[in-house]
Amino acid sequence: MVTVEADRDGVERRLAAGELWCPSCGAALRGWGRARSRQVRGADGPVGLCPRRSRCTGCGMTHVLVPVTALLRRADTAAVIVSALAAKARCGFGFRRIAAELGRPGETVRGWLRRFAERAEAVRSTFTVWLAAVDPDPVMPEAAGGVFADAVTVIAAVAAAVGGRFALPTASLAETAVAVSGGRLLAPGWPGSAVQHESTLP
Ligand SMILES: [Zn+2]
Numbered sequence: 589m590v591t592v593e594a595d596r597d598g599v600e601r602r603l604a605a606g607e608l609w610c611p612s613c614g615a616a617l618r619g620w621g622r623a624r625s626r627q628v629r630g631a632d633g634p635v636g637l638c639p640r641r642s643r644c645t646g647c648g649m650t651h652v653l654v655p656v657t658a659l660l661r662r663a664d665t666a667a668v669i670v671s672a673l674a675a676k677a678r679c680g681f682g683f684r685r686i687a688a689e690l691g692r693p694g695e696t697v698r699g700w701l702r703r704f705a706e707r708a709e710a711v712r713s714t715f716t717v718w719l720a721a722v723d724p725d726p727v728m729p730e731a732a733g734g735v736f737a738d739a740v741t742v743i744a745a746v747a748a749a750v751g752g753r754f755a756l757p758t759a760s761l762a763e764t765a766v767a768v769s770g771g772r773l774l775a776p777g778w779p780g781s782a783v784q785h786e787s788t789l790p
Pocket residue numbers: 610611612613614615644645646647648649
């Protein structure tokens with residue numbers, strides 16, 4: 589799976605120009621049909637998701653190009669899920685209140701918060717590495733009062749740094765979370781060994 593921008597035309601242009609690369613071998617990806625479409629629940633209703641598939645011109649592996657609006661195997665858009673994480677981190681809201689505000693079942697929201705909480709330290713560490721990579725002179729965020737909040741704060745710092753470095757409008761919190769995690773922010777097995785990497789930073 590490869591994470592791409594939400595703009596479909598832009599993705600097609602980059603595919604045609606050979607500007608998307610295979611995560612396995614680094615060769616250019618070509619268009620290869622579409623993955624099965626599904627719907628995810630956005631803040632204002634259902635959003636159709638019909639990801640492009642691609643095939644590597646080098647090793648022949650196929651890769652689904654998943655837009656930064658979606659997290660792997662989640663039925664809600666990344667924006668909705670990350671807004672729940674931010675509400676807990678910034679306002680200290682509990683899952684019931686967040687669920688009521690988002691119009692989602694309490695158990696669903698509790699599941700997102702729990703999954704994120706379990707990996708918050710690893711997430712914080714991973715995004716701290718990214719922050720240092722994106723910004724040569726990063727302002728490390730101050731402790732936000734707990735590892736859950738710290739993790740969200742570092743994601744926000746990376747989003748701001750990406751926006752500043754590439755002169756883009758500040759990359760949204762959710763898009764940054766999806767792009768850096770390859771859609772796996774709440775998926776099993778992520779973020780792997782990031783904690784070890786951080787100790788190698790100056
Ligand atoms: Zn390849």
